[in-house]
Amino acid sequence: MSKKKTRRPAAVTPASPCPCGRAETYRECCAPFHRGSAPAPTAERLMRSRYSAFAVGDAGYLLRTWHPSTRPDGLDFEPAQRWTGLDILGTTGGSAFHAEGTVEFRAHYTLHGDTGSQHENSRFVREGGRWVYVDALPEA
Template sequence: MSKRRRHPRISPADPCPCGSGGPYGGCCGRLHRGEAAAATAEQLMRSRYSAFAVRDEAYLLRTWHPDARPPRVGFDPGLQWTGLEILETADGGPFHTEGTVRFRAHFTDGGEPGAMEEHSTFVRLDGAWVYEAALPEG
């Protein structure tokens, strides 16, 4: 049995799931491999979306704030992430220590299309951006 962490259907030359328009290997792939760190909260959000798309549990756990990190990430085998829209960002730039990103993530679940929307908070921890929590709606 293979111990590959990546979703088998994506190669470094494939378009990055985050929607940047660049190839996965030079975009979120380099963050997933640990060759670069997210410079902004939005870049971390995009790379985490891509990590869900390629099922990179190690990256997701590494970029989750330790106070909120689950013991593991469960991936639904029938769920496929199909697109990401960034709706709004506040702060989260290279010189900030916290920021928020509101996004809509599109998926198919058992072939049926759907979308989820979240307003997420990100903070710097030891200099690196991490996902902290989803803000409550309302």
């Protein structure tokens, strides 16, 4: 009888493809947002960078980009969960010319060998010139 081994995916490096799914490397895409050297210019880019933060385990970035009215005190990541892909399904507003926007997405993951996805329509607002995540809109 053999035991099924679950291999942990390689860590994201600066030269890795960005977890958010854009064509750039992590260094060119979401890393500057995570480091705080640039703000996400649109609600969609913030959503993508937050997905990447989940993929790389950057709780600090997630909390910094969460609206104070809905931000939790802390985050615990499920060690066995691996984020495997992101689909942007639609957006409203959220550009440099808007004060609010929504991003509908499906985030794919594996957990204990099973695949799954999270579907959400997220609400974002711009505060002090920076986009922040507010909450998920209720399902219609």
